Amino acid sequence: MLYYSINNPKEKVSLREAVLKSISGNSGLYMPSKIPKLPAAFFKNLHRMSLKEIAFEVSKSMLGDDVPSSELKKIIEVALSFPIPLKKLNENLFVLELFHGPTLAFKDVGARFMAGLFEYFLANENREVIILVATSGDTGSAIANAFFNKKGVKVVILYPSGKVSPLQEKQLTTMGGNITALEVKGNFDDCQDLVKKAFSDEKINRKINLTSANSINFGRLLPQTFYYFHAVAQLGKNPKRVVISVPSGNFGNLTAGLIAKKMGLPVYKFIAATNKNHSVPDFLKSGKFKPGKTVFTISNAMDVGNPSNFSRMLYIYKGNAQQISYDIKGLWYNDNQTRQSIGELYKKYSYQPDPHGAIAYAGLNGFGLTKNQTGIFLETAHPAKFPMEVEKSTGKKVTLPSSLKKLLLLKKKAIKISKEFSILKKILLELE
Numbered sequence: 478m479l480y481y482s483i484n485n486p487k488e489k490v491s492l493r494e495a496v497l498k499s500i501s502g503n504s505g506l507y508m509p510s511k512i513p514k515l516p517a518a519f520f521k522n523l524h525r526m527s528l529k530e531i532a533f534e535v536s537k538s539m540l541g542d543d544v545p546s547s548e549l550k551k552i553i554e555v556a557l558s559f560p561i562p563l564k565k566l567n568e569n570l571f572v573l574e575l576f577h578g579p580t581l582a583f584k585d586v587g588a589r590f591m592a593g594l595f596e597y598f599l600a601n602e603n604r605e606v607i608i609l610v611a612t613s614g615d616t617g618s619a620i621a622n623a624f625f626n627k628k629g630v631k632v633v634i635l636y637p638s639g640k641v642s643p644l645q646e647k648q649l650t651t652m653g654g655n656i657t658a659l660e661v662k663g664n665f666d667d668c669q670d671l672v673k674k675a676f677s678d679e680k681i682n683r684k685i686n687l688t689s690a691n692s693i694n695f696g697r698l699l700p701q702t703f704y705y706f707h708a709v710a711q712l713g714k715n716p717k718r719v720v721i722s723v724p725s726g727n728f729g730n731l732t733a734g735l736i737a738k739k740m741g742l743p744v745y746k747f748i749a750a751t752n753k754n755h756s757v758p759d760f761l762k763s764g765k766f767k768p769g770k771t772v773f774t775i776s777n778a779m780d781v782g783n784p785s786n787f788s789r790m791l792y793i794y795k796g797n798a799q800q801i802s803y804d805i806k807g808l809w810y811n812d813n814q815t816r817q818s819i820g821e822l823y824k825k826y827s828y829q830p831d832p833h834g835a836i837a838y839a840g841l842n843g844f845g846l847t848k849n850q851t852g853i854f855l856e857t858a859h860p861a862k863f864p865m866e867v868e869k870s871t872g873k874k875v876t877l878p879s880s881l882k883k884l885l886l887l888k889k890k891a892i893k894i895s896k897e898f899s900i901l902k903k904i905l906l907e908l909e
């Protein structure tokens with residue numbers, strides 16, 4: 478399978494290059510040249526298959542011979558080492574819990590599979606890559622955890638000092654080994670600026686192999702298709718029409734859902750549920766895309782004014798705005814509505830969601846399911862990652878998973894730096 482840069486379909490690269498480079502020279506995102514349809518026999522058997530079996534069939538059909546079957550099985554075995562249960566709240570309402578990975582957010586799924594691909598592609602090479610990521614919280618910890626101890630890879634994380642939660646900071650700064658955490662005196666944008674400067678610095682690029690592993694990497698997108706199949710599988714034989722609500726920021730998660738549908742998964746509608754950063758719901762209504770300035774909300778992992786995967790969504794639909802709006806309904810909610818939704822889930826179903834999942838649930842309510850439809854909302858983070866908001870809206874204490882309790886006892890190891898680029902440059906060039 479070849480991968481196209483969607484800014485320039487003439488530029489074709491291998492899976493290896495698409496994954497290791499992350500983004501093409503003309504800042505285009507990579508997409509597979511063709512999205513394969515899975516055979517009828519696969520769907521007939523789907524309800525009997527495990528998550529790992531599904532992951533193998535789906536990724537095999539997409540990757541072909543780019544990764545040998547035995548290697549692919551190994552990558553899946555390591556990456557998907559936790560369950561993704563579909564829980565029933567009532568006859569028509571289900572929640573897909575994506576937060577049972579080591580950093581308690583759905584980003585573990587993508588990051589861990591991608592880390593496996595990196596390791597495979599670098600295994601027979603005598604070189605080392607340095608992954609540089611700026612993070613506002615969840616992405617950095619998922620990447621750090623996924624790449625910890627992976628051969629041939631070092632990870633450098635930049636995070637804004639005082640602007641990530643205490644728990645997130647522990648997740649970023651306690652790994653050690655091949656993970657270096659840099660605490661930047663500045664905000665998230667300053668961290669991103671530093672990353673951009675590093676990527677365009679001539680000396681750095683001459684001396685080290687720098688790559689980004691951010692959310693636009695195709696290696697993170699593919700594994701996110703697995704759990705859409707797994708969700709439908711868990712509904713059993715002959716489910717009713719399926720409506721899936723996806724809490725969205727950069728729209729990688731929803732894009733993966735659209736790819737799953739293209740591969741043949743019977744999903745009747747998707748809901749693009751956002752917070753006040755609602756450029757995509759607006760587009761789905763008006764057909765016009767106007768990225769906005771980022772607005773800060775209590776569902777902060779979705780605070781994205783200009784979602785990077787929007788161009789992929791358009792590409793899947795060949796730019797046909799009408800067809801996109803037929804398949805996806807866009808709905809958005811402000812912070813008070815999010816709090817209400819958290820409270821409602823707890824009151825009606827004794828279910829304690831996090832703010833992101835609560836927005837997806839609100840989306841199903843806004844959509845208005847009929848009797849012959851089944852609604853699934855994606856729960857993307859563990860409520861313990863946002864204890865204050867969740868406790869305020871439910872009146873119930875959030876229980877910390879034991880892994881988090883242990884984490885809070887570990888000692889933070891971070892290098893404090895200013896937003897002066899020369900300091901980052903020195904650290905990168907001297908990294909051991």
Ligand SMILES: *Cc1c(COP(=O)(O)O)cnc(C)c1O
Binds near residue numbers: 725731
């Ligand atoms: C990243 C994130 C999202 C948004 O996912 P996208 O793929 O960027 O749309 C939603 N919820 C949580 C908890 C996240 O960490």
